[in-house]
Amino acid sequence: DQQVKQNSPSLSVQEGRISILNCDYTNSMFDYFLWYKKYPAEGPTFLISISSIKDKNEDGRFTVFLNKSAKHLSLHIVPSQPGDSAVYFCAASGGPGNQFYFGTGTSLTVIP
Amino acid sequence: DAEITQSPRHKITETGRQVTLACHQTWNHNNMFWYRQDLGHGLRLIHYSYGVHDTNKGEVSDGYSVSRSNTEDLPLTLESAASSQTSVYFCASSNMNTEAFFGQGTRLTVV
Numbered sequence: 001d002q003q004v005k006q007n008s009p010s011l012s013v014q015e016g017r018i019s020i021l022n023c024d025y026t027n028s029m030f031d032y033f034l035w036y037k038k039y040p041a042e043g044p045t046f047l048i049s050i051s052s053i054k055d056k057n058e059d060g061r062f063t064v065f066l067n068k069s070a071k072h073l074s075l076h077i078v079p080s081q082p083g084d085s086a087v088y089f090c091a092a093s094g095g096p097g098n099q100f101y102f103g104t105g106t107s108l109t110v111i112p
Numbered sequence: 113d114a115e116i117t118q119s120p121r122h123k124i125t126e127t128g129r130q131v132t133l134a135c136h137q138t139w140n141h142n143n144m145f146w147y148r149q150d151l152g153h154g155l156r157l158i159h160y161s162y163g164v165h166d167t168n169k170g171e172v173s174d175g176y177s178v179s180r181s182n183t184e185d186l187p188l189t190l191e192s193a194a195s196s197q198t199s200v201y202f203c204a205s206s207n208m209n210t211e212a213f214f215g216q217g218t219r220l221t222v223v
Contacts, residue, residue: 006154034211043202043214044155089154099145099170100204100212104154 003027004092006103014111019077021106023090026071030092034100035064035075038087047088048075080110114139118203118215125222131190133218135203141213143206144186146170146178148199149217155202161186193222 005024013019021035031052036044050057050064050073057064063076077084090103116137125131137144146158157170159178167178175197177189190197200219204212 036214041217043204043216045214046211049211091155095208098143099157099160099168101157101171102147102155104152 001026002104003030003101004090004103006090006106008106009104010107010109012109012111013080015082016079019075019080019084019108019110021075021077021088021090021108023073023075023103024071025073025092027092027101028071029094030101032093032095032098033064033066033073034091034093035062036089036091036102037084038089038105044089077108080108082110082112084108085110116203116205116213116215118201118218120218121216122219123221125193125220127193127195127222129193131193131220133188133190133201133203133220135186135188135215136184137203137205137213138184139205139207139213140183141205141207141210142183143208143212144180145204145206145212146176146186146188147202147204148172148197149202150199158188158201159186190220193220195222198222 034049035047038044066073087105089105091100093100119134142163145160147155156172161180203215206212
């Protein structure tokens with residue numbers, strides 16, 4: 001059974017607006033979470049991470065929020081740019097460097 | 113620059129053949145992982161290794177094997193290729209305090 005879930009296969013957003021991508025997990029032992037971005041025919045590239053001792057982490061236009069009680073995290077991109085159009089994967093592990101479990105991905109399209 | 117490379121990038125093989133996909137990293141990372149990407153399933157963990165001579169099964173390990181004889185390489189072997197193993201395969205590496213870095217992927221088609 002999928003331990004990490006992304007229930008929205010796709011999302012379209014206007015350029016300049018906020019993109020919100022969501023992720024849920026079931027395993028309470030997960031304590032390290034990451035977001036990866038993937039373009040076609042390329043490997044996933046790391047975007048941002050958060051450990052369970054925090055509830056928010058920011059890096060430029062990207063912010064990840066973690067709600068441990070709800071086993072939910074989200075990625076906010078503000079403002080969204082056309083170059084952000086890609087598939088975004090949420091991942092979780094029992095700690096940095098441990099094996100990662102990925103969600104099914106959300107395809108983001110930013111409309112110019 | 114340190115990197116992680118996969119070879120071949122594309123492979124077509126016949127059902128029943130043994131196939132090995134190579135993964136080589138120059139990050140000097142202890143941890144290495146193999147994933148497959150399929151529509152509707154995202155990235156699923158096949159096998160992983162935390163160091164030389166260490167290997168572990170992931171979520172979808174049936175029909176696959178790995179061995180780790182040095183830090184740099186983690187080859188993935190399909191013992192007897194099946195059409196259900198047609199997929200895009202990604203190798204990744206990390207250390208204990210880093211995120212995982214991924215290779216460019218190998219597209220495998222089993223006919």
